[in-house]
Each structure stands twice: as C-alpha cells, then as structure tokens.
Amino acid sequence: MSLSEIDRILLQRCIDGAPRAWQDFVERFLGLVIHVANHTAQSRGIELDDSVRDDLIAEVFLVLLANDRGVLRRFRRNSSLATYLTVVARRVIARRLSDLVQRNMVAVRESDLQADSQATRIEDREEVERLMQRLDPQESNIVRMYHLEGKSYHEISQVVGLSENSIGPLLSRARQKMREGA
Template identity: 75%
Template sequence: MSLSDIDRILLQRCIDGAPRAWQDFVERFLGLVIHVANHTAESRGIALDESTRDDLVAEVFMVLLASDRGVLRRFRRDSSLATYLTVIARRVIARRLHRDGTRSRLSVTAAEPATHQTADRIENREEVERLMARLSPEESDIVRMYHLEGMSYQQISQAVGMAENSIGPLLSRARQKMREGA
C-alpha cells in the first residue's frame, strides 16, 4: 500500500512544524502505537500495566520527534505511513522491553488455571521451538535475537561477530527453512 494523500499532507505538516500538526499526527496514530505496544509485549509473553504501556507509547512518539523529527524525515514514502510507524514502534518498544527487562512473564501456576490464550501461547511456543530446531545453532540464535528479542541487524552483528550485511540473507534462509518445516 502506498502513502495516502491525507498521510502525505499530515507528514509534511509535521516535518514543517505547522500549527497543530503534531497533535493531529498523534490523534491519527495513537491507537496504532498502543496496539503495537500491546502486541509486541504480548508476543514476548509480557503483561503490560497501563502505566508501562503509556511510557512505551510516549517513548515511541519521543523517538519520532527526536533530532528535529529525523525519523519522519527519513521516511522514503514508498509504503503507507502506518506501516512505517508500525516498524518504528515495534523496534523502539522491543528494545525498551529488552533493555529494561520489563518482563512480567505470563505464566501458568497451580493457583491460576490455564486460559485459552495461555494454552495457545504454549502451543505456539512449542511450534516455534520445533521449527527453530531445523536451523543451525547460529541461525537459531539470530532468528531469536531478531524476531523474539527485537534486536537490530547492527546489535546482532556485534553480538555474534558477523558482518551486518550478512544478517538479512541469513534470516531469509532461516525463514525459508522454517517455512519448509511447517
């Protein structure tokens, strides 16, 4: 999906610092960022309280404003603005969750009966582990770092000692192996 005229105008107004542009931007994309925060945390087995979620959402918007709206200025306009913001928000939130260790993991205890969602999560985790078993240890580590821990190619490169431009192709091959095992 390409950039809509409405979003193109709103984006330009924000970059130009037009009156009320930022408020309009936040009103338009607040729900999206909240959804990304909830989904990113849930996919990592983290229960967010309202205060933590609000902090994560605020951090995403602060990143968008930082360096004279540098993230918005770097948007290439070859996709929808919502898609671009989803990627940015997911990365910011995943890094923050990883960095802060904000990990009140969802768990099943004897006092807490398993819910349908918890049972699905356990089944999904087992499926992911089964699929990742098809990968080499190096591939598995990189898939985990990128998809489950939200690390950037640069962070992964530093962690494993591999050239940054080799991370993407390795991830593509690993995903293909996982698809073939599904």
Template identity: 75%
Template sequence: MSLSDIDRILLQRCIDGAPRAWQDFTERFLGLVIHVANHTAESRGLSLDDSTRDDLVAEVFMVLLASDRGVLRRFRRDSSLATYLTVIARRVIARRLHLDGFRSRLSVTAAEPATTEPTERIENREEVERLMARLNPEESSVVRMYHLEGMSYQEISKAIGLAENSIGPMLSRARQKMREGA
C-alpha cells in the same frame, strides 16, 4: 499500499512544524502505537500494565520527534505511513522491553516464566548521558542512533560509514562499557 494524500499532507505538516500538526499526528496514530505496544509485549509472553504501556508509547513518540523529526524525515514514502510507524514502534518497543528492564515492571504470563537475570532500567536521560560518556564518540553515536533514534544497522552503517556487520559487535561492546559504568 502507498502513502495516502491525507497522511502525506499530515506528515509534511509535522516535518514543517505547522501549528497543531503534532497534535493531529498523535491523535491519528495513538491507537496504532498502543496496539503495537500491546501486541509486541504479548508476542513475548508479557502483559503490560497501563503505566508501562504509556511509557512505551511515549518513547515511540519521543523517537519520532528526536533529531528534528529525523525518523519522519527519513520515511521514503513508498508504503503507508501506518506501516512505517508500525515498524518504527515495534523496534523501539522491542528494544525498550529488552534493554531497559521493563520486564521488572511487567506481569509475566504463564507461557513464560519470569527470568532470573537481573534487569536494570535507566530511569532518566541524564543517567543515559552519563553512561554514554564512557564510550568513544563513534560508539556513542551508534548507541544513540540505534537505541534513541530507532535506526536499523543498515541505516547506521550508511550514516557513519562502517560495515553493517560491524554495528552489532560495536553495540555489544558499548553496552558492556555502559554496564560497567552503572
């Protein structure tokens, strides 16, 4: 399915920062992002409480706005906007569920026993910035692109000029440094 005229116009209005464009955008896609949050959690055997779901949905929209709406600007327009947003939302939500310790705020269904691994959630952006200060500039950029902007390994590879298969190990090393600084 290709990009509809309605979505093409709405997307361009958002990118241009037109009045009410962001409100129109969120009204149009809020239900989709909520559905993706619920489905992503369910597929991992988790049930979201309302507060956690709202946090995840807000994170998705923050990622869409980050870096002057960079995620929206990178949309190639070769699929529907809903399909693109579903992929972005699923990535952001899956990462947050995995990395930020939302498991401690979730009710786990019988299909998946609670994990015994300690999970930590970084509560605010200042804490993230403090932990990222332990990283070298390249690691910090990769962490920011992957975790905060929702970029894929391929996109990061192109952006910084590193081999795609180097991104995962760099993220692992960076996470370890950040854990040590917590």
C-alpha cells in the same frame, strides 16, 4: 499500500512544524501505537500495566520527535505511513521491553513462565551465550535477532534468506534445544 494523500499532507505539516500538526498526527496514529505496544508485549509473553504501556507509547512519540523529527524525515514514502510507523514503534517498544525484562520491571505471564520456564529464568548473559552455543550458527543467529534484537520474522527472513514461514518453526526448535541444555 502506498502513502495516502491525507497522510502525505499530515506528514509534511509535521515536518514543517505547522500549527497543530503534531496534535493531529498523534490523534491519527495513537491507536496504532497502542495496538503495537499491546501486540509486541503479548507476543513476548509480557503483561503490561497501564503506566508501562503509557511510557512505551510516549517513548515511541519521543523517538519520532527526536532530532528535529529525523525519523519522519527519513520516511522514503514508498509504503503507507501506518506501515512505517508500525515498524518504528515495534522496534522502539521491543528494545524498551527487552531492557525492562532484563531489569525485571515487567511481569511475564504465568502461562508463558510454565511453557518457557527454563528460558525465562535465565538472568545471566553468559548462560544465554552458553545455551546458544548448543545451536547451530543459523539457529543461534535467528534466536539472537528475534529475542535480543527484536526483529520481525520478515526482517529475519530477509537477512538469512529463508522463507518467512520457516522462521517460527526454526525458533521453536531452537528454544527446545536451549531448554534441553539448561
């Protein structure tokens, strides 16, 4: 999907700093960023409370405003603005969630603890590195990209040259090997 005329105008108004442009931008894309926050947390088995969700959403919008709206200025306009913002928001949120999980500031759902108890208990980076050594280099690389760097299946498939549909099963097998090695 390409950039719509409405979004093109709104984007340009934001970049130009037009009156009320930022408010219009936030109103248009707030729901999208909320959805990305919820989905990103859910996909990682993280339970968000309202204050953490609000902080994540604020962080995304702060990133968009930083450096004189640098992220918005770098948008190449060869996709929809919503698609671009989804990618930006997911990266910001995944990185922040990773930091919060490492500091134990968000709760991991009970069911995910049971399903992935060995992996979620690991607090020591050296232990993670030791477990990743049990994997072949490709598996280790994919685990690192997904869990530590917050990359999507699509992004990983582009880097490693595998189909997007093969990333999930490969991650599952790698997680199982890591659990067996813990």
